[in-house]
Amino acid sequence: xxxxIDEPDATEQFWAGMREAAAAAARHRDxxxxxxxxxxxxxxxxxxxxxxPSGGLFLWCPVxxxxxxxxxxxxxxxxxxxxxxxxxxxxxxxKAMSGEVPLPKPFG
Numbered sequence: 001x002x003x004x005i006d007e008p009d010a011t012e013q014f015w016a017g018m019r020e021a022a023a024a025a026a027r028h029r030d031x032x033x034x035x036x037x038x039x040x041x042x043x044x045x046x047x048x049x050x051x052x053p054s055g056g057l058f059l060w061c062p063v064x065x066x067x068x069x070x071x072x073x074x075x076x077x078x079x080x081x082x083x084x085x086x087x088x089x090x091x092x093x094x095k096a097m098s099g100e101v102p103l104p105k106p107f108g
Contacts, residue, residue, distance in 0.1 A: 014044065015052045022058050023069035034068065038103060045097055056089040059096060059103070063088050 018037055025033040037058065045051060060067055063078045063086040072086045080086060095101045 011050050012052055014049060019057050019069070026067055026069035038097075041097060042099075051094060051097055056083075056085040056093040059089060059093050061086055061089040062092060 018041060021033065021037050024030070025037060041051075041058065057069055057071075061072050064073045064075045066072045066089075071084050072080055072089060074080055075086075078086055078088070083090070092101070096103045
C-alpha cells in the first residue's frame with residue numbers, strides 16, 4: 001500500500017487510523033497501546049500534521065463522560081458540534097496534545 005502524504009485527505013486518513021487504534025485500545029483497555037498512540041500523535045503534531053477536530057476521540061469527554069474511542073452523547077446545555085464531539089473535549093485534546101495540560105487517564 002502506497003500513501004501519498006500530499007493527497008488532500010492524508011491528514012484525515014492518518015487521524016482515522018489513529019481513531020481506530022484508540023477504539024481498539026479502549027475496547028481492550030490496553031494502556032500500552034493508548035500510550036503508543038499518544039506518542040505517535042505528538043510526533044505527528046511536532047512534524048506539522050494538523051490535529052483534526054475528531055482528535056478528541058483520543059480522550060474521555062469531560063462533559064458526557066464518553067470513553068476513549070466513543071462518540072459524545074447529547075447533554076442539556078452542551079450542544080454537540082458537527083463532529084459529534086463536545087467542544088470541551090476537542091479543546092481538551094488540543095491542549096493535551098500540545099502539552100498545555102497533562103493527559104487525563106484514557107479509561108474510566
